[in-house]
Amino acid sequence: MSLKEQNAAERQQSPPVVLEYGYSHWTISSQGAADLYAAGARLWTKDSLRDIEQQLTEFKIRSSFAIRRIDGTIIYIKNPMYGVTEPIWKPIVEFRNYWRLVKSQPDGPPETYYCTYLIEWFNQIGTQFYGPIEGFEAVFQQIKKSWNNSATRQLLQDRIRALIHTSSDCQIIKVICFGLGDISVRPPSWWRIKNRELENPDRDTVMVEASMLQHCAALTIVDALRQYYLEKENSSGNTTIIRLLTQDPKYTEQTRECLRANGFEVVGPAGAGGFAEVDNETVVFSAFATAPIKQIIADLARPVLFIGSFPLEDFDIRMKPSPDAESPRTREMWKSYAKSDFPVAGEEIPSMASLHKLSICARNAKVD
Known part of the structure; x- marks a missing residue:
């Protein structure tokens, strides 16, 4: 077998290299969110809204906040005001609508792509x-x-x-x-x-x-x-x-x-x-x-x-x-x-x- 034929045979036996071109966290997440939405998954529930309200009300004594994602899983976000006696920052809910899940890539790490609400910190010191x-x-x-x-x-x-x-x-x-x-x-x-x-x-x-x-x-x-x-x-x-x-x-x-x-x-x-x-x-x-x-x-x-x-x-x-x-x-x-x-x-x-x-x-x- 000639060297050329040998190289061709080796190439045929090797698995093809598959590039992850265009294969991103956002591409997968947005498709997954669209599938969940089409299947009837609710982006917000009364229980989750009551829960995050309660958590933020208690922000002085919570080390982290539990955020429900649309697939039912939970992520945890660290609380920078935990243990602070006189916080100048107040946590409020930042909502993300349907289009931020499926069309307009949101800010933040991929773990938050399935979140329809996160935490926004509002500085109160000027108002006070x-x-x-x-x-x-x-x-x-x-x-x-x-x-x-x-x-x-x-x-x-x-x-x-x-x-x-x-x-x-x-x-x-x-x-x-x-x-x-x-x-x-x-x-x-x-x-x-x-x-x-x-x-x-x-x-x-x-x-x-x-x-x-x-x-x-x-x-x-x-x-x-x-x-x-x-x-x-x-x-x-x-x-x-x-x-x-x-x-x-x-x-x-x-x-x-x-x-x-x-x-x-x-x-x-x-x-x-x-x-x-x-x-x-x-x-x-x-x-x-x-x-x-x-x-x-x-x-x-x-x-x-x-x-x-x-x-x-x-x-x-x-x-x-x-x-x-x-x-x-x-x-x-x-x-x-x-x-x-x-x-x-x-x-x-x-x-x-x-x-x-x-x-x-x-x-x-x-x-x-």
Whole structure:
């Protein structure tokens, strides 16, 4: 056998070299996540949301946090604030939506690719040092008075009553708000510097007045429901208690106190527990969320009403998913809802903090 023939024979006997070109953790993970999702795996459960809320509430005494992944496995994340007496960092939940699992590669190690929530650390020292805006409670009452005298308030009240009357077989026992924003935190230094240079400076509350207005709208929603059920039940003798809950992990303590004084129950300080309150007898109000509110709810329940924003595009120009993007599951959910515009009086649009950009989705039928 010639040398050439011998080399050819050896090559035939040797196994081929298989390159792992394009074979990455992300490729495998994203396909696996898509398969799990298609098979019905839920990205969020009430139990896991309650659990992470409880863990973060106890962060001073926990050395690590247990994070549930969508395949049911658990990973553990070290707690840098463990044992710290006066932590300046507060842990809150950072949600990852469907598209971060299957299309847009997330940051972090491959072990986190199956995670729909992780831990974000929020530095509180500046907020604690500067304190709340002086007199923010009085401004909130001014905004509330102006809102109560507006035509938009009456339009919203009438719309809520009409929708509930149409869905008369549906019972509502709570209104839950997500991410309406803080109403007391001071504006950043750069804003204060520029504001002082203006001929007619704005008041410090200008950056939180939209949030104040959204909380006023929430009060109107629950008032409309309470009034409707009171009138309906006068003849039946029944009594419906409708709770008003709100969750925003960046609420300051001063904001929480103010909201409680105005009829809100403040829940989920870490940003997760409030979702476990959502059920089929709920109204959800989320104005311009920075979390996947709709996707989370699609895994948990079918609220009677959903009031929120619907971005025209689910991805930005860099193909990053928007925080509250739609998903196959939310698209399916909306088939059971009728959508209408949030009512705002035309002449009041400039003063209504973009409420006219919201929509109201009403469930078509009772859900057992």
